[in-house]
Amino acid sequence: MAVSGDYHEGMSFKHRTIIDTIPAYKQGKPAPKSDDKRTYKVSSNENPFEPLPSVVKAIKKRALPHLNRYPDMRGWPVVERLSREIGVKPENIVLGCGSTEVITQLVQLVAGPGDEVVYPWRSFEAYPIIVAGAGATSVQVPNLSNGRHDIDGMIAAINERTRLVIVNNPNNPTATSVSDTDARRLMNAVPSDVLVLFDEAYFQFNTYADTNVAMDLFRDYPNVVVAHTFSKAYGLAGLRIGYGIAPEDVIEGMRKVALPFGVTDVAQEAALASLDAYDELSDRVKSIISERNRVVTALVRQGWAFPDPYANFFWLPLGERTDEAAAEFEQAGLSVRAFSGDGIRISIGEASANDAVIEVCAKLKKAGF
Ligand SMILES: Cc1ncc(COP(=O)(O)O)c(C=O)c1O
Known part of the structure; x- marks a missing residue:
């Protein structure tokens, strides 16, 4: 696996050797x-x-008084609200502790030992960690010299072992965007039973005229998963809440591997108040x-x-x-x-x-x- 960074070696206890290949975040x-x-x-x-005063107020009023209770595991009020705003069914949405957990749920669902996850590199540093954590193999496709995804390279990297392809639009760290034509070219080349994740953590900042929002692709292809977050545009990085949008059976699978009770009530109330303050x-x-x-x-x-x-x-x-x-x-x-x-x-x-x-x-x- 072509990853770079620090390696944990020489653990004194029996463990999964793949962990030794994980670069430290x-x-x-x-x-x-x-x-x-x-x-x-x-x-x-x-x-x-x-944070917006209205968000702080909502947390104080609606979440702090019952911190002794577990949160609603499915985050239903947030899920329903998002479903209305995005125009999909609640069954198409899953919450996670930030989109990092949403991506983790998806990788856990589709990829294990012997399976491959194709993604651009350099990109979000959590990808190699999440993939190795699932026991799967990263296939990193170097970006073009202008920092953009090498879509042809990504298409060429897809084979029968591929379980997931990740597109990061805009890409962290190069800040480049993927064009609508490239995104559709990729989608047309990926078998319809292999999922493609569009990680759009920064889409609200994307002013590139030729890009698409992945929700358009979601409506046109059966194998698109979209990851969004409240961390960036909504400024809630410290609260850890994000969401995935996917076909119903994919969401069902993601919910099975989600961290139980991972998304706190504080985060859910803050997300609702943030949607009010759009x-x-x-x-x-x-x-x-x-x-x-x-x-x-x-x-x-x-x-x-x-x-x-x-x-x-x-x-x-x-x-x-x-x-x-x-x-x-x-x-x-x-x-x-x-x-x-x-x-x-x-x-x-x-x-x-x-x-x-x-x-x-x-x-x-x-x-x-
Ligand atoms: C490309 C990308 N995706 C996902 C995330 C995850 O953000 P969060 O887990 O806070 O939603 C980040 C955070 O930096 C990111 O850069």
Whole structure:
């Protein structure tokens, strides 16, 4: 399996050897510590806005008074509400502790030892962990040099062992988007009994004109699964709630392997209140997109070349000089997500954080990056 990262080796107890191949998930670092300047965490693609007062109020009023009780395991009020908004049956929706758990449910459902999961690489770092955790094999298809999915490569990687194909639109960390034509080309090439997951954690930020939302594909093909989250556009990363949309029999299977009682009442109430506050939240999304455009314009003016970003982050392909540049950001009070030897992913934060990013980029450019 072509994975990179840290490996846990030499465990002193009997265990599944596949665990030794799992790379440790590297969480985005917290903001650097400094006594004399404001510092920022732009390493985890979080929403920089504080939780909405209406969401905090809903949690206090409707969830905190009965923390002694287990949550509704199926999260029925959230499921029903989403089903009305999305226009599918409640039986087409499953909740998870973030979309990370939704993806885990799906992989657990379809892939085990001897089975393959095809996905682009570099992409969301949880994929190799989830696939190896299920005992299945990752087939990582390198992105094109422009950071986009290699759809032809993904199609070529599909064989009789393939149990799942993952599309990450927009892709973390390259922030690129998949075109409607490419997505449909892929769907037409995948056998109809092999599921295709569209991980759309950042779709609300996707302004790419030629993309589709996976819900369109869901209506056109029998084997599409969509993963969405409340972590990014809705700003509830700390509460862990996401959902999957899939054919009914797929959802039934996913529910069987879901972490029992995983999605708390606090998360469910926050999700409901967030759906009520959709207009306010989408204003926030618009302001993050406009900050992203501001950063992109400034960096292009400085002479940087990088993929047009369609998420709440962007990607600087710095190759060998990645660590050197990351140290400069850290020095300036910014924790960014560096993938050694490859590039740096930087989240769009509050305006002052973005100003600081632009400043460091100018300095790097002057230093010959
Ligand atoms: C592409 C992608 N998918 C899924 C997730 C999972 O988010 P969550 O589990 O918070 O819903 C992330 C989080 O960073 C992501 O980048």
